[in-house]
Amino acid sequence: MISVVILISGRGSNMASLLAAVDAGTLPVRIAAVLANRPDAGGLETAAARGVPTGVVDHRQFASREDFDTAMAAAIDAFAPELVVLAGFMRILGEAFVRHYDGRLINIHPSLLPTFPGLHTHRRALSEGVRIHGCTVHFVTPDLDHGPIIVQAAVPVLDGDDEDTLAARVLAHEHQVYALAVRWFAEGRLRVHAGRVVLDSPQSKCGALIAPQTFAG
Structure with a gap:
């Protein structure tokens, strides 16, 4: 069973969904720790209530991004994880940090990349x-x-949608596909070839799998 460290900045709804999947027995990993860059991140309380070790590396206490990255990497490495999961972690990480975790650092983004990177x-x-x-x-x-795509989930944009309704529909799918991607990693089924993720399974040999919602009507 692989060890996972989750990084958050806020309430950590994707973190909570991963913890729930572990508790349900559908995600065969051990959540070694939940770390945040803000001491007021609500997800820390959620993780602690489930008995998961938590920690804070407050980015405001560091003079440079590089210093913060170094401190955060040290906090992560103390738990020796095989996988680091960004779950609403709202800090841009430097190249040295990303290279340090090459192939074992994943993120979820609320759009169908490569469209709409960034915020809003x-x-x-x-x-x-x-x-x-x-x-x-x-x-x-x-x-x-940016980076090799593991899985995507598509939802319809409905007439009358606003930011809140669309975000809620997407978030429900985030909770499903993030646990799926982490499970595939834990099972050793993901590999990157020529910049594309390949899912090793009898049914599929392609990455960037789409998990679309069934559109009514």
Whole structure:
């Protein structure tokens, strides 16, 4: 069973969904720790209530991004994880940090990458008038919101949607596909070939799997 460290910045809803999957027996990993860059991150209390070790590396206490990255890496490495999971971690990580965890650092982003990287993805999707939106789990590279795609989930953009309704529909799928991606990693079924994720299974030999919602009507 692999060891996982989760990084958060806020309430950690994706973190909570991973913990719930572990408790349910559908995610065969050990959550070694939940670490945050903010002492007021609500997810710390959630993790502690489940008996998961928690810690804070407050980015405001460091003079540079590099110093923060070094301290955060030291906090992570104290738990010797095989996988580091970004779950609403709202700090841009430097190249040295990302390279240190190459191939074992994953993130979830609330859009169908490569569209809408960065912030305010739901607002931008509505502004552009797209009819399909979603989320992406990917390996992290030094480029922001970029890297080999593990799995995506698509949802329809409905007439009358606003940022809140669209975000809620996407978030429900985030909770499903993040646990799925972590499970595939834990099972040793993910590999990267020529910049693409390959899922080793009898049924599929391609990465960037789409898990679309069934559209009614």
